[in-house]
Amino acid sequence: GAGVSQTPSNKVTEKGKYVELRCDPISGHTALYWYRQSLGQGPEFLIYFQGTGAADDSGLPNDRFFAVRPEGSVSTLKIQRTERGDSAVYLCASSFGQGLGYTFGSGTRLTVV
Amino acid sequence: AQSVTQPDIHITVSEGASLELRCNYSYGATPYLFWYVQSPGQGLQLLLKYFSGDTLVQGIKGFEAEFKRSQSSFNLRKPSVHWSDAAEYFCAVEDTGTASKLTFGTGTRLQVTL
Numbered sequence A: 001g002a003g004v005s006q007t008p009s010n011k012v013t014e015k016g017k018y019v020e021l022r023c024d025p026i027s028g029h030t031a032l033y034w035y036r037q038s039l040g041q042g043p044e045f046l047i048y049f050q051g052t053g054a055a056d057d058s059g060l061p062n063d064r065f066f067a068v069r070p071e072g073s074v075s076t077l078k079i080q081r082t083e084r085g086d087s088a089v090y091l092c093a094s095s096f097g098q099g100l101g102y103t104f105g106s107g108t109r110l111t112v113v
Numbered sequence B: 001a002q003s004v005t006q007p008d009i010h011i012t013v014s015e016g017a018s019l020e021l022r023c024n025y026s027y028g029a030t031p032y033l034f035w036y037v038q039s040p041g042q043g044l045q046l047l048l049k050y051f052s053g054d055t056l057v058q059g060i061k062g063f064e065a066e067f068k069r070s071q072s073s074f075n076l077r078k079p080s081v082h083w084s085d086a087a088e089y090f091c092a093v094e095d096t097g098t099a100s101k102l103t104f105g106t107g108t109r110l111q112v113t114l
Helices: none
Strands: A005-007 A010-013 A019-024 A031-037 A044-050 A053-056 A065-068 A075-079 A088-095 A108-112 B003-005 B010-014 B019-021 B024-026 B032-038 B044-050 B056-058 B064-068 B073-078 B087-094 B102-104 B108-113
Touching: A005 A088, A010 A019, A019 A088, A019 A108, A031 A075, A044 A065, A044 A075, A044 B102, A075 A088, B003 B087, B003 B102, B010 B019, B019 B108, B024 B073, B032 B064, B032 B073, B044 B056, B044 B064, B044 B073, B073 B087
Parallel strands: A010 A108, B010 B108
Antiparallel strands: A005 A019, A019 A075, A031 A044, A031 A088, A044 A053, A065 A075, A088 A108, B003 B024, B019 B073, B032 B044, B032 B087, B056 B064, B064 B073, B087 B102, B087 B108
């Protein structure tokens, strides 16, 4: 597509529930990134995919967070047993590779109540 | 580990006035540096980037930034601000190693008065 698409744009869930956030990158972009942006903060790195594999998942806060990119295109960020502290905007970005610039999606605003 | 500092949380300027947003970084080698802008409810839009070469880089919407290695700075400037420039501005440094991830500053919120 023309840009990075993230769905849903807003998600409200109850504490303890499971959620999935989807990212559809720009066609042909091999690199895909997930970031989390809390209120009043800059985005924080979560995970980076090169193709289908997670090249760096050092930013995932704990084992409740998991992401996949099975066919090297669409990615899903999965959060188990959500907590109120998980409330944030989750941003996805894609790129042709290092140093080539990133295109960000509009984000998914997750609210855990 | 790399880090980015944006010392100004909030700046207010009058329309037509000049603007400078400060950014200092910490990184072991020559970094890749970026400025992004974020309007409310929107994603991040790239304003400009520095990889190498000329230390004064031009971006979109009339913005420019200057890389100063001696000061570890990458300040964003605009000679004449427009009301539509009101937004949040983020400076970021890219890991030039294998991880290729961005580290962002905490952002500067720009308010423009008419």
